[in-house]
Structure formats: structure tokens, C-alpha cells
Amino acid sequence: MRQIILAGHGDGCLGMKQSTEMILGEQTHLYAVSLSSSESAQDYHKRLHSLIDKSRKNGNDELWILTDIKGGTPGNVATLIGKKEKNITVISGYHLAMIITACTDSHITANNLIEETNKMIKKII
Incomplete structure (x- = not known):
């Protein structure tokens, strides 16, 4: 099963994980790693x-890291790791619909995830 890590600034990614689990129930393959304001990039x-090493020890090959914004420290760190490790996909700009879809559709590709979930962003009024 694909492992998914939410990487973001402050408690935002923790809240997204909690919201996802409120809707779907516990997700044993979903993790969140928040960057605190006092923490260095290193x-x-x-x-x-x-966390990636721990996931790999459990025999999970495919890993997606979803980050809050491109160019921020969590995204930059995820990209550096993704360039050195095998089977890591990094996607920036996560939102709740994207996370839910990534958790529930094990056959969706990263490109299809972006395409399909961005269609869900609409101006209502």
C-alpha cells in the first residue's frame, strides 16, 4: 500500500490528517510531519x-509526500529527499480533497490525482 506523508508549516498538516481521519476513519498509511517555527531545515x-526509513522498514515501496506550498522548507526538504531516494513522489499544494483521494484510490497516479482534485476547486458565490 502506498504510504502518504503530509509535510507542512506549523500544525496545518496535522489538522489535515485529523480532518481526513474524521471523514475516512483511521488511516494507518497516512502521516504528518509539521515544521515548527523554531526548527531548522536540517x-x-x-x-x-x-519517518521515511520507518515506512520502508515495514516493506512499503511507494511513498508520496504531499506538501503545503512549493518553495517552502517542507517542500524543499521533501524534494531533496525525493531526488535521492527511490519510489518517492513529491506533490505540492495539498488540499483535503486531494488527501482523501490519495488515501482511497490506490490506483490513481500522481498526475491524475492533481488533475482530478483540482477540478474540485470552484468558486461557489
Whole structure:
């Protein structure tokens, strides 16, 4: 099963994980690694990489890291790791519909995930 890590600034990714689990129930393949304002990029790298190693030890090959914004520290660190590791996909700009779809559709590709869930963003009024 694909493992999914939410990487973001502050508690935003923790809240997204909680919201996803409120809707879907517990997701044993979904993790969140939040960057605190007092944390260095190097420390964040260590924590994120440690979680990736733990996931890999459980025999999980495919890993997606969904980040809050492109160019931020969580996204930059995820990209650095993704360039060095096998079977890691990094996607920036997550939103709740994207996370839910990634958790529930094990056959969707990263490109299709982006295409399909961006269609869900609409101006209502």
C-alpha cells in the first residue's frame, strides 16, 4: 500500500490528517510531519527522513509526500529527499480533497490525482 506523508508549516498538516481521519476513519498509511517555527531545515530533514526509513522498514515501496506550498522548507526538504531516494513522489499544494483521494484510490497516479482534485476547486458565490 502506498504510504502518504503530509509535510507542512506549523500544525496545518496535522489538522489535515485529523480532518481526513474524521471523514475516512483511521488511516494507518497516512502521516504528518509539521515544521515548527523554531526548527531548522536540517532538523526537519532528519525527522522526515526518519519517518521515511520507518515506512520502508515495514516493506512499503511507494511513498508520496504531499506538501503545503512549493518553495517552502517542507517542500524543499521533501524534494531533496525525493531526488535521492527511490519510489518517492513529491506533490505540492495539498488540499483535503486531494488527501482523501490519495488515501482511497490506490490506483490513481500522481498526475491524475492533481488533475482530478483540482477540478474540485470552484468558486461557489
